Amino acid sequence: MSKNLKSTTLVIKGGTVVDATGERVADVVIENSVVKEIGKNLRADSTLDASGCIVSPGFVDLHTHMREPGREDCETIATASRAGARGGYTALVAMPNTDPAQDNVAVVEFVREQGRRAGLVDVLPSGCITVGRQGSTLAPMAELAKVGVQIFTDDGNGVQDPVLMRRAMEYAKGLGITLAQHCEVTSLTLGAAMNECCCSSDMGVPGWPALAEELMVARDIDLVRLTGARMHFLHLSTARSVDLVRAAKTEGLPITAEVTPHHLSLTQELLCGFDPLYKVNPPLRSMGDVRALKAGVADGTIDAIATDHAPHARRDKELPLDQAPPGMLGLETALGVVLGSLDLSMTQIVALMSQRPAQIAKAVEHGNDVAAGARANLCVFDPQIVWQVNPKQLASKSTNTPFVGRQLRGRVRHTIFNGNAVVIDGEAQK
Amino acid sequence: MKHLRSIDELGIDGLERILQLSKVMAEINSRPVPKVPALRGKTVVSLFLEDSTRTRLSFETAAKRLSADTMTFSVSTSSANKGESLRDTVETISDMGVDAFVVRHKSAGVPWQMSAWTSASIVNAGDGAHQHPTQALVDCYTVREAFGRERFEGLNLTIVGDIKHSRVARSNIQAFSMLGAQITLVAPPTLLPPDIDHWPVRVSNNLERELASTNVLYMLRLQSERMAQGHVPTLREYGDQFGLTAQRVAMLPPESFVMHPGPMNRGVEMQIDPGDLANSLIHRQVANGVAVRMAALFDVLSGDQPNADAGAVDGLNREVA
C-alpha cells in the first residue's frame, strides 16, 4: 500500500461496496475529490487495501457535542473531528450548546471555520431555537439559515413552553429548516440521575420517568400537525415514544427520529453501582425499551443512528451521581455497537448511519450512492474484526465511554473525506 | 477489604454477627473504664460532608473506645469549599494512612464511588436517601432488646412517613425483613417511591387502620422542604393524617413500642411529647448507638488477617503453636 497521498488517483481495492443500490464487490477509484470509477481490477497511483471490508458512503452524525467554544478542556472541534473520522464519519452536525451558544452568526461561522481548519470531516453547525437555549425568546433563525444552518435545536434542553414551540415551528416552516427536539419536560425530571424504575427506588435516587419524554413527543407531534413544520426527534429512548412516532408517520407527518447506539445496547441496571459513567440524558432505560427501539429501527420508524457524542472531563464524571453531568462518548464506538445490537442487512445499516442522516441534515455531499461523479466521502470498515475499547486509545480528548473494556465487532479501517484518505488503518492522518 | 455500606451488601450473616458483637460492646461500655485495645493502631477518619453532630459523635466515641486513632473532616472544615474534589480529599487522606472512612454525604452512592480512590474500609453513615446501615443495626438491636427475641417472625413493624427520601427506611426495610418481620409502610402516595412492588412490604395510606396490629411503630421525620416541593399540601395536613398524637398512641396494642431515628420535627410527625410516651424506645436507640457502632467498626477493621506466629491465641483463646 502506497503512503503517498499527494498522488492524483487513489483506488480502494478489494472491498464490498454497499449503498442504497445494494452490495457488490468492486474497486473504487477516486480522483481529486470525486469518485471516478467503480469496477473490477482497477488501478491507481496509490492503493488502499479494503479486502474483507465494506466500502460505503461516509457516516453522518446528526448529534455531536464538540464542546468548542467553551469547554475545550474536554474536546475541541479538531479532536472531535478526529474522533469522528476514526469512527467513519465524514460529516458531523455540531450541537449548539456551546459557550457562547450557537445562536448567532459569529459563533456559527467560528465553528464552521474550525472544522475547515481541522480538515477531517464536514462540521455542520446547528443553530439554537431560542436565544442562549433559555427557552424564552426565539433565536435569529432566518439569519442563521442564510449562512447555511439547516437544523435548529436547543439540545441539552427541550423547549418547555408550548406557545414558544408553536411559534418556532411556524417560523421554521416559513424558512424550510428542520427543528430538532430534545424531548424532556424538565419539571418532571428535577434532580433525576437515571430512569425512574425499581432500581431508582431501591437506590433512593430521583428518576426520569418515561413520561417526561413522551409528553413532549406527543405535544410536538400535535404541533407538527398544526403547523406543518419539519421535526426531528433527538435520541428517543422509550417504547411509547417509538409508538407515537410510528403513528405520526402513518399520518404522513414530516417527522423523523434518531436513536443512539447506547440506547440500543445498554440498560438502567448499569446505574446500580452509582457510576456516573452511565449517566446520560435521556437515561438508559429498560430492556423492554431497548427492544422497542430496535424494532423501531427495523421497521423504519426510527430513521437514523446518531451518537449524541458528549465528552466530559474525568473530574466531572467523578462527582457523585446526582451532581455529575450526563453524557457519553460515541463517535468511535458507534459502528461496533450498532453492528452488535442490530440484526439488519449491511444496506440497512449504511442507510441508518449515512444516507438517512445525510438527508435529514441536508448534507448533499454525503450519504450518496458510491457512483462516478459523487463526492468522495467514504468509509471503509471491517465488519468482522473484534477489538477492545480502551479509552486511552480514543482520539477524543475525553475518556467517558460506557463501552470501556468491552469487545466490539466491527471497526473502521479507512475514511475518505473529499477524496483524501484522512484515516488509514485506523490512524488519523492529521 | 471489608466495608459496611448497605444492609443488603452486609447480608444476614453480617447482620447477625454485628448484632452479637453489639452485646459484647454493650458490656464493655458498662465498665468503669469502657475501653479495649482491639483497634489500637488503626486510624478511623470521619468524613461528614452532610451535617450531623449526633451520628458523628457516636462513631467517634465508638472508635475511641476501641482505642483507634480518629480524625474528623466535616462540611465546614473540609477543603471541598475551596473547590477540591471529593476524590482529591479522599486520596489525600488515604495517603496519610487510613484504615477506615466513616462517610456521610447528601448524594447516594458516594461510599461505592470512594472505593475506587482508596483501599481503606468504608463505613456508610448515610448516603443521600439510599442507606444508613448502622441506624438499622441500632434499631434491630433495640427491638431485640425490647422484645427479648432474636428473630422477628410474627412482629409487625409499621414505618410512617417520608419513605421516598428516607435512607433509614430503606435500610430498616432490608434489615427487619431479613429477620423475619412483617413490614407495613404508611405514607401519602406522594411520599412513597414510585416503583416498590418488589419490596417485602405492605403499603397503606391510612395510619389509624394499621395501629391496632402494630408491634413497633417507627416514625420518620418529615422535612419542612417537602411542602415547598409539593409532596404534601401543608405540614398541618400531613401532621393531621400521619402524625403521632396521644389519641393514636392509645390505639396501639399493649406491649408495643414507638421508635424514631431522630432528630424529631415536633408538631409535625410527633405531636405528642416523646417524654410522655410510656412505650418509647427512642432513648434506647440513642443509648445503643455507641455499642452498635463499636461492633460495626470492629467487624469492618478486625477482619481476615494473614496467619500467625507461635504464641498467638486462637479463636477459643487457647494458645497454639
Added chain:
Amino acid sequence: MSGADVRRAITRIAHEIVERNNGVQNLVIVGLQRGGTWIADAIGDSILAIEKDQRVPVGAIDVSMYRDDFSLRPIVVGAISSIPCDVSGATVVLVDDVLFTGRTVRAALEGINNYGRPRAVQLAVLIDRGHRELPIRPDYVGKNLPTQLGDEVVVTSDGVSVTAAKS
C-alpha cells in the same frame, strides 16, 4: 490426668486459695473465657463447701479484645465478660485451664484493670505446660506437664489429653 484427678486438683487449689488468702474476704474468682470459666465455677463451688456459708463471687472475662497480636490472627470474640462485683481493692484470682506462653493471662490482667484496681491478682491454672514468653507465673497449679511446642493440650472435666505434634 483422669477426670477424678482433675476434680481432686480443683479441690486442692480451692483449699490453697483459701489458705493463702486467710479466708475468703474480698476475694473474687474470675475465669478466662472460655477454657477457664467452668474451672472457676468449680473452684467457687469447692470454696463454698469448705467455708460453708461464704459464697465467693465468680465472674468471667473475655480477653479477645486485649490480645497483643491483632495483626497476626483474626479476633473471634469468645463470649461476653461478666464481673459480678467491684474489683477495686479486692483480690482477684484469675483461673484458666492451660498456662502456656502467658499472653492470654497478660491480656486478662489488662482487661481486669478496665473494671477497677484490684489490691492483688493471683493466678490459678489446672495445667502448666511450659514455654513461657512473658514473665508470668502461676500461684496455684494443678499439674506441671512438660510438652512440645506443637503439642495440643485439651482440658475437660473428664480429664486432660495431650496430642503430640505431627512431625
